[in-house]
Amino acid sequence: MTRGLPALFGLARAAAPRVVVCGVAWDGGNGVAPGARGAPAALRLHAAGDGALERALRGSLAPLRGAVADAGDVEPVPGEPRAWMDRRIEEVCGAAWGAGAGVLLLGGDHSVTHAAVRRAGEDGPVALLWLDAHTDTAEGPALTHKTVARALLGLPGVTALVQAGFRGYTLDDELGRPLAGRTVVTAADVRRHGPRAVAGFLPRGTRLYVSVDIDVLDPSVAPGTATPVPGGLTLDEVLALLRHAADGRRLIGCDLVEVNPGRDSGARTLQAGCVLLREAMLLLAASGGPRAEVNAPARGAGARPRAGEGAPDGVLRDAAEAWILEPAGAERPPG
Amino acid sequence: MSAPDRLVLSPRVNVESAGADGVVVFHTDTASRLRLTPALYEVLRRFEHPATVDEAAGGSASPGLARSIEALRAKGYLLAEGEGVGPAPERRLATTSHTLFQCPRGRPGGPPARVTVVGVPSDLGVRGWPGSRAAPEEIRKRSYDFTYRCAAHSGEPMGWFDVAARRRVCQGVSFADWGDVWLRYGEPLRALHERTREVCADIARAGSFPLLVGGDQTLAWGAVAALAEREPLCVLWLDAHTDYDHTPAGAAVNNGGVARAVHALPGVARMVQAGHRGYTANDKVVSHERLEIVTGPELARRGPAAVVGALPPGHPVYVSLDINLLDPVYAPAATNPAPGGMTLDALKELLAAVGESRRVVGMDLSEVNPSRDVGSITAITACHVLLAALGAFLPSPTPGHANGRHAATLE
Numbered sequence: 001m002t003r004g005l006p007a008l009f010g011l012a013r014a015a016a017p018r019v020v021v022c023g024v025a026w027d028g029g030n031g032v033a034p035g036a037r038g039a040p041a042a043l044r045l046h047a048a049g050d051g052a053l054e055r056a057l058r059g060s061l062a063p064l065r066g067a068v069a070d071a072g073d074v075e076p077v078p079g080e081p082r083a084w085m086d087r088r089i090e091e092v093c094g095a096a097w098g099a100g101a102g103v104l105l106l107g108g109d110h111s112v113t114h115a116a117v118r119r120a121g122e123d124g125p126v127a128l129l130w131l132d133a134h135t136d137t138a139e140g141p142a143l144t145h146k147t148v149a150r151a152l153l154g155l156p157g158v159t160a161l162v163q164a165g166f167r168g169y170t171l172d173d174e175l176g177r178p179l180a181g182r183t184v185v186t187a188a189d190v191r192r193h194g195p196r197a198v199a200g201f202l203p204r205g206t207r208l209y210v211s212v213d214i215d216v217l218d219p220s221v222a223p224g225t226a227t228p229v230p231g232g233l234t235l236d237e238v239l240a241l242l243r244h245a246a247d248g249r250r251l252i253g254c255d256l257v258e259v260n261p262g263r264d265s266g267a268r269t270l271q272a273g274c275v276l277l278r279e280a281m282l283l284l285a286a287s288g289g290p291r292a293e294v295n296a297p298a299r300g301a302g303a304r305p306r307a308g309e310g311a312p313d314g315v316l317r318d319a320a321e322a323w324i325l326e327p328a329g330a331e332r333p334p335g
Numbered sequence: 336m337s338a339p340d341r342l343v344l345s346p347r348v349n350v351e352s353a354g355a356d357g358v359v360v361f362h363t364d365t366a367s368r369l370r371l372t373p374a375l376y377e378v379l380r381r382f383e384h385p386a387t388v389d390e391a392a393g394g395s396a397s398p399g400l401a402r403s404i405e406a407l408r409a410k411g412y413l414l415a416e417g418e419g420v421g422p423a424p425e426r427r428l429a430t431t432s433h434t435l436f437q438c439p440r441g442r443p444g445g446p447p448a449r450v451t452v453v454g455v456p457s458d459l460g461v462r463g464w465p466g467s468r469a470a471p472e473e474i475r476k477r478s479y480d481f482t483y484r485c486a487a488h489s490g491e492p493m494g495w496f497d498v499a500a501r502r503r504v505c506q507g508v509s510f511a512d513w514g515d516v517w518l519r520y521g522e523p524l525r526a527l528h529e530r531t532r533e534v535c536a537d538i539a540r541a542g543s544f545p546l547l548v549g550g551d552q553t554l555a556w557g558a559v560a561a562l563a564e565r566e567p568l569c570v571l572w573l574d575a576h577t578d579y580d581h582t583p584a585g586a587a588v589n590n591g592g593v594a595r596a597v598h599a600l601p602g603v604a605r606m607v608q609a610g611h612r613g614y615t616a617n618d619k620v621v622s623h624e625r626l627e628i629v630t631g632p633e634l635a636r637r638g639p640a641a642v643v644g645a646l647p648p649g650h651p652v653y654v655s656l657d658i659n660l661l662d663p664v665y666a667p668a669a670t671n672p673a674p675g676g677m678t679l680d681a682l683k684e685l686l687a688a689v690g691e692s693r694r695v696v697g698m699d700l701s702e703v704n705p706s707r708d709v710g711s712i713t714a715i716t717a718c719h720v721l722l723a724a725l726g727a728f729l730p731s732p733t734p735g736h737a738n739g740r741h742a743a744t745l746e
């Protein structure tokens with residue numbers, strides 16, 4: 001293991017893994033608040049900790065023993081251009097997908113997602129679920145954590161981008177600059193319509209990559225991030241989004257980015273991060289493996305679709321840009 | 336100035352910076368700055384002891400040098416010998432290093448903006464934890480994520496995009512930040528409250544909307560005193576506590592009794608309080624004819640209508656908002672946090688309902704205590720609350736009549 005760090009959740013050596021874990025200690029895509037480079041190490045150490053939660057998470061992953069390989073961290077060499085690091089990410093992802101395994105990336109700032117998705121698009125169509133307080137679609141010449149989503153939309157193979165959790169106040173974006181192929185669901189709309197409806201905007205039966213910016217969570221759950229925004233989602237809502245997205249799609253990759261341990265308070269961001277990583281690992285393992293095609297229905301109560309619920313699958317894929325519309329008539333609790 | 340008069344350097348002049356491109360001198364009475372050439376600065380230095388212009392110039396002064404010295408004399412950098420300086424003038428405002436939302440700075444008597452921002456960096460009216468004195472600066476710093484911008488072609492303020500409401504707020508609404516109310520440590524607290532009142536009176540005279548950022552909530556006294564003098568108004572007090580203690584005779588108002596003091600001001604027709612909750616030792620205030628208290632649980636049950644219905648339709652409204660109205664989940668760094676508070680969504684809904692049906696003429700936000708914050712979340716939340724409130728209270732001017740710089744008047 002890199003630098004003597006423990007493997008994530010103690011799951012390291014698998015000859016034919018269903019999940020490959022890889023850290024990317026890079027925060028050069030964030031020009032304002034460095035620190036996300038420390039997240040892979042901090043998450044690994046926290047996941048190896050003696051807390052009741054961490055022990056329980058490891059215990060629940062016991063069935064994955066022998067099914068996970070930890071590739072260690074991609075550690076960019078100071079002074080090297082980011083292309084060097086991006087190549088390493090593509091190598092790790094390419095090898096994993098070639099063997100039918102899923103990839104779990106630990107960022108790093110959000111720009112690390114680019115290399116993984118580019119590699120995924122080379123293998124065929126892939127849909128993206130983007131959980132984030134921001135849309136990361138700024139215009140700019142450089143690949144940064146603010147421009148990465150816009151860059152991804154132009155990549156071959158990327159068929160859909162569903163962004164959920166957007167909120168707050170912004171300067172001059174978003175509605176005025178439609179982006180083909182993108183669907184935006186605000187945090188308020190996630191709360192209003194529920195995670196299942198959001199997942200319904202992803203095409204079914206497709207390969208799926210999920211990128212989780214930890215700032216999709218409310219700052220009370222995850223304060224340790226570069227740009228926290230009040231009014232975020234709960235941990236339960238994000239977990240449900242992951243499960244519903246993986247349901248009926250082949251989850252090939254997932255990343256957790258923008259954890260900034262230096263800005264954490266009482267390790268609560270690392271805790272939330274570990275809970276998300278555990279869920280992602282289980283979903284990837286269920287999707288992965290040499291013969292995996294499309295994921296089986298998600299486990300657990302409430303995961304089975306009910307008739308008439310959720311948005312029609314992929315209905316807005318071809319729209320210029322779509323926002324989930326409010327249902328007619330404001331809904332106030334009675335009384 | 337006749338030639339043989341002797342001049343002397345004013346004791347109120349400091350050097351702020353010096354470099355190859357000149358020397359910046361600063362006058363502490365007027366807060367003015369001048370950039371001098373090194374040569375002129377050398378001449379100025381020779382007035383440390385009384386000297387005539389020719390003496391300081393080391394010979395007959397050129398007409399250009401004489402004009403420069405006359406200008407320094409006119410601006411008070413040089414004094415006639417024996418003229419002396421009076422007591423430092425009373426200052427009402429201090430310049431801050433940041434402005435709210437990075438909006439332009441303004442000053443009393445300058446071109447009026449629709450919203451005038453003033454910080455009140457005092458927590459001397461707090462009986463509990465101090466620390467909110469740092470909030471105006473911290474909130475201003477955090478507000479740089481929400482930059483105030485004007486369109487290049489029209490100069491019209493662009494406002495902000497409210498993601499949840501999916502619309503622009505404050506479009507065409509101009510902002511100016513006057514800095515902080517001057518705080519002289521050691522003076523009686525009453526003097527600060529009085530100064531806050533004078534500054535707010537200036538803002539109101541300019542037809543601008545005062546937005547005060549505390550500090551502690553005693554800032555509301557000055558704002559309401561200034562505004563209620565102009566027209567009778569109602570005060571909407573948003574707070575986890577009623578702040579309705581009696582102030583001991585002769586004492587300055589503190590943040591436990593400021594609502595009672597505000598309520599007692601002439602011109603305050605009615606006070607509506609919302610958000611009161613928790614357990615109190617002796618806070619047994621009940622609603623009466625001029626005071627309506629909508630508790631937090633009642634507000635959650637009945638929604639914004641409970642508050643709006645209690646505000647008489649005819650009166651303008653002043654809104655005083657203690658950040659502890661919000662649940663500590665959203666605002667952990669309140670001076671006096673209380674569990675069971677409002678969600679950010681519910682607060683936005685309440686502000687929208689008030690702005691929709693009542694004319695709001697001023698507001699304050701107070702009691703953020705940055706020293707107790709977690710990753711600046713409370714300060715960031717405060718920025719969101721300000722944008723939500725201003726978006727609700729100040730509808731964008733009608734297109735065609737929008738004029739960023741001069742869309743100033745309230746009525």
